[in-house]
Amino acid sequence: MALGIPFLFLTILSQISNFALSANEINGQGCTNLDERPAPLNYRNNVHQLSSLLLSDSSSSDPPTHSYFTTSVGEVSARAYGYYLCRGDLNGKDCQSCVETAHKSITNLDRNIGNDCFVSESNVKCLIPYANRSEFLGFGEEIGFSGGGYGDYLTSSSSQYNTTLSNSMQELLRDARYQNLTKANFATRVVMVEGSREKIYLLVQCRPDMPPINCSNCLSSIHDEMRIGRTTSGKVIGVNCLLKYSNESFFGGANNSFLPNFLSIIVVFVSSVCLVLV
Numbered sequence: 001m002a003l004g005i006p007f008l009f010l011t012i013l014s015q016i017s018n019f020a021l022s023a024n025e026i027n028g029q030g031c032t033n034l035d036e037r038p039a040p041l042n043y044r045n046n047v048h049q050l051s052s053l054l055l056s057d058s059s060s061s062d063p064p065t066h067s068y069f070t071t072s073v074g075e076v077s078a079r080a081y082g083y084y085l086c087r088g089d090l091n092g093k094d095c096q097s098c099v100e101t102a103h104k105s106i107t108n109l110d111r112n113i114g115n116d117c118f119v120s121e122s123n124v125k126c127l128i129p130y131a132n133r134s135e136f137l138g139f140g141e142e143i144g145f146s147g148g149g150y151g152d153y154l155t156s157s158s159s160q161y162n163t164t165l166s167n168s169m170q171e172l173l174r175d176a177r178y179q180n181l182t183k184a185n186f187a188t189r190v191v192m193v194e195g196s197r198e199k200i201y202l203l204v205q206c207r208p209d210m211p212p213i214n215c216s217n218c219l220s221s222i223h224d225e226m227r228i229g230r231t232t233s234g235k236v237i238g239v240n241c242l243l244k245y246s247n248e249s250f251f252g253g254a255n256n257s258f259l260p261n262f263l264s265i266i267v268v269f270v271s272s273v274c275l276v277l278v
């Protein structure tokens with residue numbers, strides 16, 4: 001089930017393009033319930049501990065080898081569930097560095113920890129979702145979160161761009177359905193826009209332990225959030241999958257000027273509607 005994008009999103013998006021970051025943008029956090037009162041202290045402590053465990057897993061070997069790890073911390077009443085996932089094009093060091101940045105963001109959240117949230121950055125190089133219930137992270141759900149960052153949601157230059165984007169994304173969705181993603185449930189694609197020199201870079205990823213049908217459902221669901229026909233780039237993040245596309249190269253294999261330390265933080269927007277669906 002995909003979500004509508006709150007109108008507020010567009011307003012804040014323009015602020016992001018102007019580099020005017022608010023506290024939440026710096027923290028790169030999105031929650032289902034941003035306006036509620038602080039989560040209980042013991043839960044917040046468990047989230048901090050969870051985040052530390054995730055960080056230590058990401059740096060448990062040298063060179064780092066893990067790109068995904070899920071765990072939970074605490075007593076049942078205040079248990080924190082979560083995972084980290086790095087994008088499939090990241091090497092171990094970049095993954096570790098991204099998880100470290102996300103961990104620092106969580107450390108800085110203090111009273112704004114929130115219940116069903118995640119922390120990311122504008123290129124979605126890695127993701128740390130966390131929640132006070134395991135269902136939030138379940139594979140059966142198909143929840144789409146829309147987010148923007150630098151350069152996202154610029155007006156599409158041509159209908160050829162639109163057509164190429166749409167077709168290529170459909171091909172990636174088909175690959176997911178027919179188990180044609182990598183073992184890490186990850187795929188990228190670079191395509192030429194017909195009749196121009198412009199290229200489109202596309203990336204999809206599911207959690208690596210997700211069965212193909214669930215990965216495919218998850219991607220199809222968040223795909224509905226894509227604003228094809230209007231934009232040259234954008235991204236949608238689900239609890240269990242993500243997609244990103246751009247007319248500028250942004251993933252490792254296609255871009256040698258990959259800069260692991262340039263982490264421009266964004267807010268990922270979450271509609272509280274999804275809570276009803278969970």
Ligand SMILES: *[C@@H]1O[C@H](CO)[C@@H](O)[C@H](O)[C@H]1NC(C)=O
Nearest residue numbers: 039040077078079115132133
């Ligand atoms: C999670 O947090 C929300 C908001 O505080 C609360 O209503 C809910 O009962 C909590 N769920 C669990 C399983 O603790």
Ligand SMILES: *[C@@H]1O[C@H](CO)[C@@H](O)[C@H](O)[C@H]1NC(C)=O
Nearest residue numbers: 138139140141211213214217
């Ligand atoms: C995968 O999706 C199917 C269909 O939506 C669902 O019935 C199943 O429980 C999901 N699998 C897991 C492991 O959650």
Ligand SMILES: *[C@@H]1O[C@H](CO)[C@@H](O)[C@H](O)[C@H]1NC(C)=O
Nearest residue numbers: 174175178179180181187189
């Ligand atoms: C799997 O993906 C590769 C690369 O995109 C493509 O060449 C191939 O035709 C696909 N196979 C199937 C069965 O879709």
Ligand SMILES: *[C@@H]1O[C@H](CO)[C@@H](O)[C@H](O)[C@H]1NC(C)=O
Nearest residue numbers: 158159162163166228229230
């Ligand atoms: C872009 O493509 C989508 C999907 O094919 C279509 O629904 C939409 O009308 C197109 N928009 C433009 C401006 O070409």
Ligand SMILES: *[C@@H]1O[C@H](CO)[C@@H](O)[C@H](O)[C@H]1NC(C)=O
Nearest residue numbers: 154155156157198232247248
């Ligand atoms: C990407 O699209 C934007 C907006 O249409 C445009 O300004 C920019 O030059 C494009 N980048 C490339 C590499 O074509």
